[in-house]
Amino acid sequence: MYSRRLVKRSILGSRVCAPSPTGDGALLPGVVQAVKLENRETVQGSRRNVYTVLLQDGTLKEYSEEEIVTSPAQMTGKAQLKFKTACTDCEMVTTSQQQEQRKSDINQKNKQKLLGKEEAIKRLDSKKANRIQDHEKDHTCSVSLLEQKHKVVSSSIDVPHARKLSEEVAMDKVTAAMVLTSLSTSPLVHSPPVKVNDGTNESWKEGGFNPSSYSSSGYWSWSAPSDQSNPSTPSPPLSTDSCKPFHIPSQPDDDIDEVDASNLLFDEPIPRKRKNSLKVMFKCLWKNCGKVLSTATGIQKHICTVHLGRSCDSDCSDGEEDFYYTEIKLNTDSVTDGLSSLSPVSPSMDSAPHIFSSTEPGRPESVCMKNESKLSTPLSRSAPSTLYLVHADHAYQVKGLLQVLPGSEAEWCPQTDTLAQTGHPASPPHIRTHGFGEHHPQAHVVLSSPPRAAVGLRKSRGEGKKCRKVYGMENRDMWCTACRWKKACQRFID
DNA sequence: AATGCCGGGGG
DNA sequence: CCCCCGGCATT
Numbered sequence: 001m002y003s004r005r006l007v008k009r010s011i012l013g014s015r016v017c018a019p020s021p022t023g024d025g026a027l028l029p030g031v032v033q034a035v036k037l038e039n040r041e042t043v044q045g046s047r048r049n050v051y052t053v054l055l056q057d058g059t060l061k062e063y064s065e066e067e068i069v070t071s072p073a074q075m076t077g078k079a080q081l082k083f084k085t086a087c088t089d090c091e092m093v094t095t096s097q098q099q100e101q102r103k104s105d106i107n108q109k110n111k112q113k114l115l116g117k118e119e120a121i122k123r124l125d126s127k128k129a130n131r132i133q134d135h136e137k138d139h140t141c142s143v144s145l146l147e148q149k150h151k152v153v154s155s156s157i158d159v160p161h162a163r164k165l166s167e168e169v170a171m172d173k174v175t176a177a178m179v180l181t182s183l184s185t186s187p188l189v190h191s192p193p194v195k196v197n198d199g200t201n202e203s204w205k206e207g208g209f210n211p212s213s214y215s216s217s218g219y220w221s222w223s224a225p226s227d228q229s230n231p232s233t234p235s236p237p238l239s240t241d242s243c244k245p246f247h248i249p250s251q252p253d254d255d256i257d258e259v260d261a262s263n264l265l266f267d268e269p270i271p272r273k274r275k276n277s278l279k280v281m282f283k284c285l286w287k288n289c290g291k292v293l294s295t296a297t298g299i300q301k302h303i304c305t306v307h308l309g310r311s312c313d314s315d316c317s318d319g320e321e322d323f324y325y326t327e328i329k330l331n332t333d334s335v336t337d338g339l340s341s342l343s344p345v346s347p348s349m350d351s352a353p354h355i356f357s358s359t360e361p362g363r364p365e366s367v368c369m370k371n372e373s374k375l376s377t378p379l380s381r382s383a384p385s386t387l388y389l390v391h392a393d394h395a396y397q398v399k400g401l402l403q404v405l406p407g408s409e410a411e412w413c414p415q416t417d418t419l420a421q422t423g424h425p426a427s428p429p430h431i432r433t434h435g436f437g438e439h440h441p442q443a444h445v446v447l448s449s450p451p452r453a454a455v456g457l458r459k460s461r462g463e464g465k466k467c468r469k470v471y472g473m474e475n476r477d478m479w480c481t482a483c484r485w486k487k488a489c490q491r492f493i494d
Numbered sequence: 495a496a497t498g499c500c501g502g503g504g505g
Numbered sequence: 506c507c508c509c510c511g512g513c514a515t516t
């Protein structure tokens with residue numbers, strides 16, 4: 001069980017390293033040309049992507065997740081090494097001059113190291129130097145990849161420029177190497193002071209990378225054109241199709257947690273369209289509530305008002321509600337249209353992932369307990385691939401989920417305001433499941449509109465522990481407002 | 495007796 | 506609207 005970030009990036013156009021088709025085990029650099037969803041499901045229920053990669057040698061080959069190596073910023077040490085190695089192997093554009101220089105550099109350092117008396121210090125120096133050289137390699141690699149990208153793409157887009165580029169390649173490389181070397185000494189450079197193809201910026205049109213960002217951890221990254229923060233270079237209009245985002249999910253859908261580091265570098269204005277027909281919904285985790293709404297703000301509002309018993313002016317919120325809902329990924333590959341219309345991915349999606357973002361300022365990262373589970377619903381018959389991926393980012397939630405899940409309810413509540421917002425007034429099927437271990441012995445499916453009007457008689461006394469019992473009289477200030485007012489508890493709803 | 499909460503009322 | 510509480514039902 002674990003949670004995952006919502007961030008889902010397109011890998012199209014991304015540079016990767018992939019095993020050579022010759023089967024010699026070598027890694028070749030390439031560009032992702034297409035991504036398709038494999039038509040089977042894994043044991044975990046998550047789907048897998050198949051990447052079509054245009055390799056350096058011009059061949060097109062399909063790879064699975066595991067085969068390709070993506071951005072170093074998203075790799076673990078081993079993969080990184082692999083990647084670096086591959087980059088080094090394919091360093092065809094690096095001038096032999098540079099390589100010689102590097103070698104002599106290394107030799108020099110080694111000599112110094114041997115000759116020096118303070119060996120420990122020298123060793124440190126040497127390490128540092130080596131690291132710098134590694135960086136240099138990486139940069140060179142990215143330069144080469146950039147160039148490669150030019151070769152691949154520019155022929156159809158900007159031939160004159162491509163020619164110009166190849167003419168200037170030698171100089172550019174040297175310049176780039178120098179600049180990058182100097183860059184490597186300053187750890188926090190996020191926007192490159194120099195562009196490799198200086199002045200023209202043509203690569204932008206091609207969605208090309210600028211070998212730019214340098215994280216403090218020493219790993220470079222490819223920064224998207226939109227990341228250009230240089231105010232003197234206005235962003236050209238991005239031609240939608242040629243300028244894909246370059247973010248590479250290290251794994252398909254099920255592990256986006258470690259994007260954090262790259263997130264900073266790779267951040268983008270967020271998804272246009274969700275791949276894999278994934279709908280993201282937000283589920284209320286209050287016990288026996290399980291309300292599902294399509295927007296984060298909606299669910300926050302819901303929790304605020306219904307469970308926390310306070311009016312939620314969106315700005316007076318203390319964020320507590322964040323802990324009481326979770327994100328649900330609903331794989332709607334073959335889900336009925338009714339459902340799809342129920343849960344249009346709201347354009348306010350961009351406000352959704354923030355809840356799980358560790359970069360969110362002012363919100364302390366809570367213990368990152370993770371949870372993933374699959375719920376089956378009676379609807380499964382008509383929607384065999386309907387898949388819930390529930391994850392909670394808070395211990396409380398997990399606990400709640402664990403308690404609730406076995407007999408949990410998956411409930412689609414066409415909340416009026418949400419529907420009004422999204423303009424889908426259709427009344428979708430109302431799904432409810434009850435499992436074992438709950439006070440609801442019989443499972444039932446309700447295909448009507450939510451029984452919100454069923455509140456009439458005096459509510460029978462709830463069975464669960466309420467605030468008074470849970471917190472005690474002495475902690476009255478911890479009670480929910482309703483309890484404090486001797487109203488029906490809204491925190492522990494039965 | 496303790497608890498849950500409806501209905502009503504004060505500010 | 507926010508808050509408190511009497512009083513009743515329930516456990």
